[in-house]
Amino acid sequence: MKIFEEIESEVQSYARAFPRVFNKAQGSYLFDEEGNRYLDFLAGAGTLNYGHNNPVLKKKLVEYIMDDGITHGLDLHTKAKGEFLEAFKQYILEPRGLEYVMQFTGPTGTNAVEAAMKLARNVTGRENIITFTNGFHGCSLGALAATGNSHHRGAAGTGLGGISRVPFDGYLGDGIETTEYLDKVLSDSSSGVDHPAAVLVETVQGEGGINAASMSWLKNLELVCKKHEILLIVDDIQAGCGRTGTFFSFEPAGINPDIVTMSKSLSGYGLPFAVVLFRPELDQWKPGEHNGTFRGNNLAFVTAKVALETYWRDDSFAKEIQRKGAYIEARLNDMAAELGEGNFSVRGRGMMRGINCISGELASKITRECFKHNLIIETSGADDQVVKFLCPLTISDDELRHGLDIVESAIRLVCKGEDTVPSCMEKYSISPGEQCSRL
Incomplete structure (x- = not known):
């Protein structure tokens, strides 16, 4: 640990919560240098929906590398890119009746958000963008302006403008439809809210505390946008790629955003990769207007294609996510009812x-x-008050049950003083080249 203390910046955060040196991972588990395994309910903050070192994806990636496939190609046409685009069109866009073009941005979610905001402003000729309380969209300055969290915003060192913030669904309490407020301020020339280029929203606010918008609220939001001729941007960076039970988180609401940002689990393997999807008539970029050295990761194209072919060929994987999600919800409801004292x-x-x-x-x-009992899980929310579950979507039923048992017992110990936390401490002697097949 000494080298990290000597050289690495104080900006590190996850390493403070989980102070171990990890050197191996497979499926739902991480391993430290001493061979201890940890059930992973963080999964790269939603980047590893298909687990660590998914064997199907890994096989194709290794083959591609061994065949001297293109690693870096700027925005050149490559075979890997073409095959990914074909797969995305076949398995994602066409079955959903979506006609989007795809822009490859820099490889992080925040860059996709920057591009989406820039595009909306350029197309409409307006500057203002509506965002929501507790929203999180990234830490580069444009995306940070759209982010609500004061901890992140305070690090900017400069003014953050071009944004008007309004209440998210439920922010003002039950029974208050905040889209009506948005409609009102957009209809009133004296509201002080400039006519915006776009509305930027997460259907489920990940870093903001797992706040899920209702389907009716999302539908109303789309109607408000259409009424006022405003572009609707859905930030699906964390909630997308199946996390909420469908590939896009907005599908159950039956809405069709003008622009969608994606990253995190898009590569399927933890490789940096981000895109912006938008209606063809919005594609008014001039060549190179938004570029970057790493726009389009060919290794990520390979694994993303395999992930689409493996998990999104039909709706069976989505149904499994929904089934597991219902189990998580039931278990958490039981914990809240029994241990939360209301x-x-x-x-x-x-x-x-x-x-x-x-x-x-x-x-x-x-x-x-x-x-302490070898479960990695984080918090979120304005005050870190929400215990956040982001386990791999491919987690087995036994692993999921065991992880929830640990959480329940930890709550019982912290809230009731009942020490019943089950240990999942297991030590393995794994050589550097050995597969974790015993999992």
Whole structure:
């Protein structure tokens, strides 16, 4: 650990919560240098929906590398890119009746958000963009302006403009339809809200506390956008790629966003990869107007194509996610009812879930207790008050049950003083070249 203390910046965060040196991973598990295994309910903050070192994806990636496939190609046409585009069209766009063009941005989600905002402003000729309370869209300056969290915004060191923020669904309490407020301020020339280029929204706010918008709210939001001739941008960077139970998180609402941003689990393998999808008539970019050295990761094209072919050929994988999501929801509801003394609540959709513990201190105690028993799980929300579940979508039923058992027992210990946390401490002697086949 000494080298990290000597050289690495203080900006590190996850390493503080999980102070181990990890050197191997497979499926739903991480391994540290001492051979201890940890059940992973963080999964790269939603980047590893198909698990660590997914064997199907890994096989094709290794073959591609060994055949001297293109690693870096700027935005040149490559075979890997073409095959990914064909697969995305066949398995994602056409079955959903979507006609999007795809822009390859820099390889991070925040760059996709930057491009989406820039495109909306250029197409409409307007500057203002509507975003929502508790939204999180990235830490580069444009995306950061759209982010609500004061901790991240405070690090900007400069003014963050071009944004008007309005209440997300449920922010003002039950029974208050915040899209009506948005419609009102957009209809009133004296509201002080400039006519916006776009509305930028997460259907489920990941970093904001697993706040899930209702289907009716999303439908109303689309109607408001159409009424006022505003582009609707859905940030599907964390909630997309199946996390909520469908490939796109907005599918159950029956809406058709003008622009969609994607990253995180798009590559399927943890490789950096981000895109912006938008209606063809919005494709008004001039060549090179938004570029970057790493726009289009050919290794990610390979694994993303295999992920689409393997998991999204039909709806069977989506149904499995929904089934597991329902199990997580039921277990968390039971925990909240029994152990929360009427204060806990359950949030989210599909396998993107959270249990609101009200207090950030309490939630952190629970996640620390989980880590003592080899479960990696994080918190989210404005005050880190939500224990956040982002386990791989491919997790087995036994692994999922065991992880939830650890969480339940950790809550029981922290809230009730009942020490019943089951240990999943197992030590393996794994040589550097050995496969984790015993999992």
